[in-house]
Amino acid sequence: MATHFTERSDGVVTIRPMRSIDRPLLIAGRDEAFHVFMGEGSDDPQPTAIIEVAGAVVGWIDYDSDRAWLASGAVNVGYNVFAPYRRRGYASRSLELLVAHLRSETAVHTASLLIDPSNAASLAVARRVGFESAPEVDGQLQFVRSTLSPSDCAPASRDLTS
């Protein structure tokens, strides 16, 4: 879906288009937690963007719209931050940057996250970035956030670089 993606940064985290040399890193970055929540993973991963910190690839972030439960103009967002870089706020920053991308460069009006109820780390990310609870999908918790304008964001959303 993402045909055009411009690199974005908040000063700490950068999300940028994927390059072919990133592929082995994305596969090597999968760990047990990845497989628990994301399944086996593709042999040819092509996420929307690579998450980079200080020149190091630390994960990826992606969105798609081809899900039956998604309303028109809504996308489902997924991400993986590699194990050594978790619990540093990088997922929240990446998600904030992706929402900014959706707002300024696409017609998407709603970003959605499906989170396993046992995935406490992602539940924290959703709350921090201002996603709000929506009806469950196949036993997964759903959180949504409008992408229309920054002011539409829930209270916890803010400029993380400040």
Next chain:
Amino acid sequence: MSAQFIYTMHKVGRFHPPDRQVLENITLAFYPGAKIGVLGTNGSGKSSLLKIMAGIDDGFTGDARLTPGFTVGLLEQEPQLDLSKDVRGNVMDGAGETVSLLAEYEKVLASWSDPDADYEKVGARQADLEAKIEAAQGWDLQRTIEIAMDALRLPPPDGSVENLSGGEARRVALCRLLLSEPDLLLLDEPTNHLDAESVAWLERFLSDYSGTVVAITHDRYFLDNVAKWILELDRGKGIPFEGNYSSWLEQKTDRLDREQKQQDNKQRTLARELEWVRMGSKARQAKGKARLNAYESLQAEAEAYDPRDEKVQIYIPPGKRLGDKVIEVSNLSKGFGDRLLIDNLNFSLPKAGIVGVIGGNGAGKTTLFKMLIEASGGSTGETPDEGTIDVGDTVELAYVNQSRDILNDEDTVYEAITEGHDTLTVGDREVNGRAYVASFNFKGSDQQKPLKVLSGGERNRVHLARVLKTGGNVLFLDEPTNDLDVDTLRALEDALERYPGCAVVISHDRWFLDRIATHILAFEGNSQVRWFEGNFSEYEEFREKELGENAQPTRVTYKPLAR
């Protein structure tokens, strides 16, 4: 933070009762980020200076102040550890602030699971903590700690600190201090109890250190490679010099020349070291080889030499002439407990060979030493598990059992060295006892000092004097360079260069090993011991080629012992 100076001293003096003015009227200002090496003989007030700068000695006169807003940290010669914590706990204390930030961050993360939490406040606090942790490069704290603990070869992280040796405790304290990253880092002999590889790591670390470093050290490679200033303490005065050790040596020699002290023996020793500094690496290597080929002339010179003719600083009496076979080690293996320390070692010690023994603590250096001494006629009780040590008929051992700890603290320096004899038989010559003691830089009333008041360096000089008077043609020295001031080190190097026999020396002092060693016996880990012809720099070059330039020191490993 910008400030012209991080620390200033104005007319600082320090008097140690009853009669020692160690520092006198010292006025100095230290630039932020400066790397300063402190030189001076034992007892010249180096440690006193650092204690004043660290704010733990207020018994001085004059003004001394750390510029407000800066932090200071000191590695003392005998640092205190927190006995209620294990090794890792003590190290983590150094990163206390970052550890606290990370602990609070974990709490903040957990509060997102609390449905009643004020998420706006939680998010704001999390962002604030992330910024602070980023700034402190705290995310990689665990990895940083692991690297530092490995590089300084710390004891096991979960072990108690109560029963650590002095050297282990110092390494733990050094690691803790480096992690605390004070703006002004004060180090009193930081390289003591570190092996050569760890010293090289510390050198790189301190070169890149953003704060000010003031280090008392006898490690002349550190002084050459890290220090941009040399502060010389001499008879209470502080004499700063902008430059590294080699350039300080140049100007010092020039100054003594100008003062027309060419005949002074100390000046000649300085000049010989300067000559060595000016040599290219090939000439240095050739020097070692020349020594191996010049046994006959070395022996002849030593036999013709009369130490009464000039006041040598240190004199090692030659033993009787060595035959062709000195020490031949074949297929030697040795275990300790369930570990294999040495696996199939072979070497042949040549006449005039000086062997530097290097390797991590606990690698087996002292065990090998003891086996060589036992085979050479000493009594250490240490023998190989497998293989042989074949000692030539002409070998006479020069060794004193590691006696720094068994010296009687109530004895004076003179009594400890001369054992009450006014005239000493040093080798096959009669030497005046007072003159012999003076040659180890114990002049006048210093000879009457009881051992219990001596500094570490002074005790080591007593030990050396006792070892070196025994005579013999194969000399064994265990860490002779620890705590010695640079003057004494230089004199010892000169004495070893003139000595016609063989020497086996455990040392981590790279400069010392480069100047004297014809061979290196390196404990490289995993029970491998390498016999290498060449000095320490040549060995290091060889290892870098073998391992790659980024080879980091790691903790000592052993093969399991399969008896």
